Amino acid sequence: EAGVAQSPRYKIIEKRQSVAFWCNPISGHATLYWYQQILGQGPKLLIQFQNNGVVDDSQLPKDRFSAERLKGVDSTLKIQPAKLEDSAVYLCASSPGGVGANVLTFGAGSRLTVL
Amino acid sequence: QKEVEQDPGPLSVPEGAIVSLNCTYSNSAFQYFMWYRQYSRKGPELLMYTYSSGNKEDGRFTAQVDKSSKYISLFIRDSQPSDSATYLCAMSEQAAGNKLTFGGGTRVLVKP
Numbered sequence: 001e002a003g004v005a006q007s008p009r010y011k012i013i014e015k016r017q018s019v020a021f022w023c024n025p026i027s028g029h030a031t032l033y034w035y036q037q038i039l040g041q042g043p044k045l046l047i048q049f050q051n052n053g054v055v056d057d058s059q060l061p062k063d064r065f066s067a068e069r070l071k072g073v074d075s076t077l078k079i080q081p082a083k084l085e086d087s088a089v090y091l092c093a094s095s096p097g098g099v100g101a102n103v104l105t106f107g108a109g110s111r112l113t114v115l
Numbered sequence: 116q117k118e119v120e121q122d123p124g125p126l127s128v129p130e131g132a133i134v135s136l137n138c139t140y141s142n143s144a145f146q147y148f149m150w151y152r153q154y155s156r157k158g159p160e161l162l163m164y165t166y167s168s169g170n171k172e173d174g175r176f177t178a179q180v181d182k183s184s185k186y187i188s189l190f191i192r193d194s195q196p197s198d199s200a201t202y203l204c205a206m207s208e209q210a211a212g213n214k215l216t217f218g219g220g221t222r223v224l225v226k227p
Contacts, residue, residue, distance in 0.1 A: 042205075093158070106159050
């Protein structure tokens, strides 16, 4: 089974610029997550989708971050404008519905450096 | 105080030794406990998944959960250099539809 695909793997931008990350989950997985992992820390959930609806976006900085999951398959996470503290790895994960819903499969991540 | 605490390490052990990792947590509603392994520049991958208190063994890996003490552990027997990675504990209140809360991770280095 193909894994979770993410792109780009690396991105360097200046502060106040914008950036977008793309994620394609495992086929058939209903739930998609975006996590932010700052160097030396554990992943922190930004947003969780169930199909194309938002389940939890309580920790998403909505003044600068946005995410969508059109048609309930792939997803895009956008940051505009970026701040220095947004430098992190953005991890996308997916999980099946029902039994095993807590078992997440992660992508390799998109590493963002904001200068 | 963080909801899930984990010693960042690094933890350095000789090849063949037992690696002992642990996490403490404050939310008594957590019922599902996981350990993820993360190699450098890779995403986390699930190692162990347990529900409530007790032990679970899978090959060289043993996970223990003590809900009364709000303490979970992961033991790696006969450690190998390929076990060198960051180990993240994660917890959830429900089986589905609920976010995972991660610890900060412990970096492990197994020396040949």
